[in-house]
Structures are given as structure tokens and as C-alpha cells.
Amino acid sequence: MIVDGTPLIRNTSDQAIAFVEYGPLYGPFSVEVPDTVNVLDQSVLLLADTRVPAAALPSDGSRAAYVDDRGRLFAISTTASASPDEIIDLRRFLGPIAVSSIQWAIGSPDVLLIRLERELGLEAWTVLILTRQLGPAGVDPGYIGEPGSAHLDEVNLFTRSIPTGLWRVPAPERFER
């Protein structure tokens, strides 16, 4: 469904993960907020203490997939303490690559879409998690990414008018000059 030119996004779960590009991966946490709550401050797990250029959650939220800076694709449980499971070494098959985004295929809980760049430009690939097979994906690489991520300007427009104090940023114990 398209509203004002924007795909209407409807989540089936409230779980999310967050990571710094080429930094660690954290999560999961809920994005459901009761009306009466101003600060949730949920604790998050350090899911992967490595340099993560891309990560994604599947439909059931039970595991996260991520790629490290050496081009290896991993899956890790988000609900139980476990070591990451290396699914496939992408560089072993594709040579030098730079992964920019991954996404679980909607409706296919064991299929990952991968957007990467090689010498020839952007490419889309598919990894079947169960069989650990890699193959070219028949989708536009531009399709693989976070829906709604282009709305940062809109967020900036709203947050610009919010007074500093309302951010409720915890003050440090000592911050002196």
C-alpha cells in the first residue's frame, strides 16, 4: 500500500536491533511504547563485538544475521546465549567485496538477500541459510535495504523544535570544564 508515495510499512513484531556501521551489534529491544511512558531504557545485549557493516532480523526475531568486515555471514540467537554460527564466507566465493546491506526475504525465513559491491558495481545475492548456498538474486540491489531509512530529514524537522531538556539524556556523574 502506497501513501503519499511512501510504502506503508507494517511490522508484525516490535523487536529491533541496532548497530554502528563497522561497529558492534546490539539488541534486541522493543519499540512498543506505552502511552504513559517517557523513558524505557531497555537493556540490550552485545550480540556481536566485531566490525559489522550490515545486519538484519528475520520475521520471528529469534536470531540476527550479520556480516563482519571480512565478508563472513553469521547467524546468532537473540534470545539465548550462544556463539555465532558462521553461515558462509562470501569472499571465498565472490572475492573482494563490500557488503552494504542485508535483509531477510519476506515470507522466506531462511533466505537472506545481500547487497554488495564488487568491481562491476552493486550486485544482489541470495544465501539459503539451511543449505548454506550462495546464488545470484533476481532483485534490484536497490531493493535490499531498510524501508523508511530515507526519512531522516523528516525526523530532523520534528526534533529540531524539541528543547534540549526533553531528550532526557542522562547526565554524567562528572562533566566538568
Added chain:
Amino acid sequence: MARPGLYGLSGFQVVTRSIMRYHFILVYIILILILISGCHAVTPGADTGDIIDASQNVSSALYHPVSRPDNPNPIRSFVFIRHSYYTTQRSPWTLVSSGAASSVAVFEDIGVYFLRFTGSGEPDIVRLTRLPGLQTGGLTPPGFIWRFQHLQR
């Protein structure tokens, strides 16, 4: 009669001079503590001093609440990551008069926020979580990305 000690000083004089020397050091320590305690205690929300708010939003995504089908503005709910970064202006300080040194104090926090709208249409911010242990030194990393679970288009 006291026995002459080093350099012709009596034992009593040696002890007294040692105490005075330590007193001198003690006075320095107290002076430093006083200077430190006299500094401004700055909080990000405080309107004191020349605080530079260099915070910025670094990643966003749309969100349609799962349990709120009655959300009046589903397409205008956002979750975003904000890199809060506060610093003071560079200014010379002369605690040690060895030239014009610069001191910059910073406070850094990286949090995930939910932007929702109240009944009157005013935006409201809820902090969902903070990403622990991240120190960028003021440089926003090239990309803070966050992912929802299972987005449908």
C-alpha cells in the same frame, strides 16, 4: 643534647623541614582540589556556560505499532538513533603556565528514540534504549543503522 645530623642540622630540625616540605605539597594538592571543585558541573540540559550541542540524528525508520491498529498517524511514527554530543568551547587555561593549552570537555550518548505524536499533534520523544560503551570522540561514525524485524512493503 641533640646529636648533629646531616649538614649540621639536628634531628628535630630535619623532621621539621620534612614536615614543612610535605606541607608545601599538601597545600598544592588542596589548591588543585579547590580549583577542580570550582569548575562548572555541566549537564546536557543545563543552560550554563558556553556548551555546544553538536548532537544529531543519524538514522531513522518508519514504524507502525504492532499493537496499536488505532494509531491515528501510523505513517508518521519514527524510530531513530540520536548521537548526543556536547562539548565546551575551546578556551585557554593557565593552571600550569606553560602556554595556551586547550581544554575540551565532552559528554556523549547514543540512544534509540521513538518519535510519537500526542493527541494535539505535538511530537513527543521516548528514549527506548541506550547503546552502551560507544565513544566516538565527537565524530559520528559513517552510518548508524538500525533494523526493524520483518518489514513488509
